[in-house]
Amino acid sequence: NNFISALQSFRHHTSLGIYSIMTIKAVHSVSSFGVSEPKRDDYVVKASPTIPKSIADMWESLAPEVRAALISSELQGDNHGIKGQEVLDSNTPTVPTVMSRSSTLTSFEQNSSIGSESKESDDSFTEKCPVSGADVTLTPVERAPKNVFAFTKTHRSEKSEVVKTSSSTVTTTTQVVCTSRGWRNIFSLPISYDVNMVAQGSMFDATNSQMFDATGVHPEGYNTRFAVVDAEVDKLYGDKIRSYFELRGIELTTIVINGGEADKRNSAVDAILDKLCEYKLRRREPFLAIGGGCVLDIAGMAACLYRRGVPFVRVPTTLLAIVDASVGVKNGIDYNCCATNEMYKNRVGSFYAPSSVLLDPAFISSQDERNISNGFGEIVKLALVRSSDLFDLLEAHGKTLVETKFEDESLKKSGVSSRIIDASIQIMLEELGPNLWESKLDRCVDYGHTFSKLLEMVPGADIMHGEAVNVDGFFCVVMSHLRGYIDMDTVIRIFNCMKSLSLPTNSPDLTPELAWQSCKDAIEHRHGEQRIPLITEIGDSICASDITQEELNRAIDMMAKFDH
Secondary structure (H helix, E strand, O other): OHHHHHHHHHHHHHHOOOOOOEEEEEOOOOOOOOOOOOOOOOOOOOOEOOEOHHHHHHHHHOOHHHHHHHHHHHHHHOOOOOOOEEEOOOOOOOOOEEEEEOOOOOOOOOOOOOOHHHOOOOOOEEEEOOOOOOEEEEEEOOOOOOOEEEEEEEEEEEEEEEEEOOOOEEEEEEEEEEEEEEEEEOOOOOOOOEEEEOOOOOOOOOOOOHHHHHOOOOOOOOOEEEEEEEHHHHHHHHHHHHHHHHOOOOEEEEEEEOOOHHHOOHHHHHHHHHHHHHHOOOOOOOEEEEEOHHHHHHHHHHHHHHHHOOOEEEEEOOHHHHHHHOOOOEEEEEEEEOOOOEEEEEEEEEEOOOOEEEEOHHHHHHOOHHHHHHHHHHHHHHHHHHOHHHHHHHHHHHHHHHHHOOOOHHHHHHOHHHHHHHHHHHHHHHHHHHHOOOOOOOOHHHOOOOOHHHHHHOOOOOOOHHHHHHHHHHHHHHHHHHOOOOOHHHHHHHHHHHHHOOOOOOOOOOOHHHHHHHHHHHHHHOOOOOOEEEEEEOOEEEEEOOOOHHHHHHHHHHHOOOOO
16 A cells, blocks of 8 residues: 555656656666665655655655565656666776656656557557657547547657766766657638629629628528628718618618728727627627728727637728738737837737628729829739739839729720739739748748838828838839849839839838838747848749848938939
């Protein structure tokens, strides 16, 4: 009984990490039973601040042969291999073997009463841990063999110590084998959402059921729906939106929020959450988010948080949102940090996909010229890093599209208007689709998004997102030229195209200090490297991580030579 009690206490306290250092000193004279007849001080457990006195006393109360058996069990059964002293001088006397167990450094094997799930089977497989180098053996569990795996991790380390005396040299090699067990849960999210092109101008048409269908299938008699609506959109289309549902016998509950950058705050998310609670949205009931990019970002955050995730449908109403914010899975708000007293753009957010997206380019005509130019800031970005064909279209027709708000009949008939929008959306999806969670941080779609973040956050700055992206983009064009990636003719060609779209190409806030701080922020955001996209030609790019302050200063000086 004492033996069992000591063994259970030993393992219990070891598994809880109570033993930080336990030293067992033993003189081994191996007999046929594996352990020699013990001497009085062969096995000593020393009480320490991290070893309870009760455990040490229990150990001392055991008979010597029981302590010997316990140590033999731990050394042999747990495979904690210890290489003895390799005596280089055959006359060197035997010295004690020392084994240290430290829960602060290693994790030793923990025995368990768990049954077959912890045993290896024919389906087991082994891999190397990329972090610790441990050998990991995984065995699928019976009831969830594709998702849950019981594992054992084995980590081996070895340390040698050489002691020289006048008569001998003793090399002590200690091998520590640390094993731990646990479970691994593997689950791939089934991300799938449709980006639907709606017949132009028919989004709120009573004969078009696409928006109604997107709100889901509900039991008969469930006649309510919920929508988050941009304040500007509500002024222009609010009556049409409500009438669309009324004609189907549906009562639409709405919350109207402002869609400016200054409104991307947690208070806006809280307002939506309050309204959802009041409405009592069901767990699988999609709600609508109708508006520009800021409203879609805010609504996406609320959808991600409410009941840990409910479906939502994006209905973008600006050119910028149609080609950018609506097609990916990112949502976010700007964060005012109390500790630093600074505002951080999109610092708080989520990767959370919409259930579907509905795109109607007819909304573009309701925007003013500046907002349309603002949307072209993201389209120019995509052309520079991915498509010379798209850039050719912008060069030839961009100015007309801005001035006519995409309503030029000849461009509509020739398909130029739709080709520009379709190409932008497809390029964006091609880049985002294989890397939705940004596991790869070298991303060409980050072009124009290194210096623009701080430009947008300058207090009192009158600059929109697409405009800031374009200033950042032209700054990077200049750096590409200074590095020899592109010639001056290409720089001028890009500059002229940007100006034809009424996009800004410089900002008084783009100072050496802001530029260098942006690089430091990029290192933080992109996990230790700048990863700043630079074009090598129109339609192709690389990511650079070696941009210096001197290089930034030269680029800013060159920027001043252009007639912005």
